[in-house]
Amino acid sequence: MSDLVVGPLSAFASSASWRPQPDDPRLATVNARLLLHRSAVLSDSSDDPILRAAAVSRLGQRNTKLLKAVATRRAAAMRALGNVRTLVLRIEGAVVTGTGAGAIRDVGIELHGTYGWPILPGSSLKGVAREYARQIGTPHTEIFGSAPEEEPQLPGSVTFFDALPSAAGVEVAVHTMTPHTRGYRSAVDASQGPVAPGEHVSPIPISFLVAAGGSFVAHLSGPPGDVEIAAGLLGDAVDDLGVGAKTAAGYGYLREQS
Known part of the structure; x- marks a missing residue:
């Protein structure tokens, strides 16, 4: 059922019923814009799998090192x-x-x-x-x-x-x-x-x-x-x-x- 999800999310999800895990290291560095705007669920009109992944990955903010570096650079x-x-x-x-x-x-x-x-x-x-x-x-x-x-x-x-x-x-x-x-x-x-x-x-x-x-x-x-x-x-x-x-x-x- 891997063909149900296409785009960047397909690297994580095996089907539309997939549930993201907070400890999945791949979600720590995912770019949220690519995940949200370049993924699609072909078997269902619902975007729930994509939104679940975005929430669990904190829209890419699990990379705390990058968060701190950007905050320091902006300051x-x-x-x-x-x-x-x-x-x-x-x-x-x-x-x-x-x-x-x-x-x-x-x-x-x-x-x-x-x-x-x-x-x-x-x-x-x-x-x-x-x-x-x-x-x-x-x-x-x-x-x-x-x-x-x-x-x-x-x-x-x-x-x-x-x-x-x-x-x-x-x-x-x-x-x-x-x-x-x-x-x-x-x-x-x-x-x-x-x-x-x-x-x-x-x-x-x-x-x-x-x-x-x-x-x-x-x-x-x-x-x-x-x-x-x-x-x-x-x-x-x-x-x-x-x-x-x-x-x-x-x-x-x-x-x-x-």
Whole structure:
């Protein structure tokens, strides 16, 4: 039954019912982007084997030596830039980022292009900090720049870098949502319109990955005064508004560690 799983995952899985083992040394160095986006289960429409492997491998973060080396290198690069503020953001509620990013498989987490680790995109961090500033009545255009639809287009003074996992990494888990009225919320046949909800409609479980615990490390660079203001806004924003998708359901909340 080895033909049921193809791509990078086929090196680990003998069938779609395969269960990954945490002590499998091959999973310690697997690249999560390749595992997720270049594997397929031919015998089943479910991605469960692929998501299970991603969770057990912690999206490649079982290579703790590499995690620490990257954290050290990033810190050295930030010191070389100067005027950098570092925030350690501890996950309070499971984080979902990168949904709808356009990849072949919508896994729920934005992944680093080289390492395949979960990240918080700098654009998302900047966006939530800008929105928080707007809501409290201090838009700080000089820090964030002009909004996308505004003219003229002006850059902001502060750069928001992608937040990487801390040297200890972040936990990865598989969560499932089960819509009961999918036909009502999105028409299957556009010509007939939405399908009325009813108890006869079968629920459709949808599994996705989340960053479930641990901490991300974010860096902001720019003029010292502006960076301090932006860091304060970001710390409050991820705690009050959350970042990523499904914040209304309790996902995406983080708290700055002192």
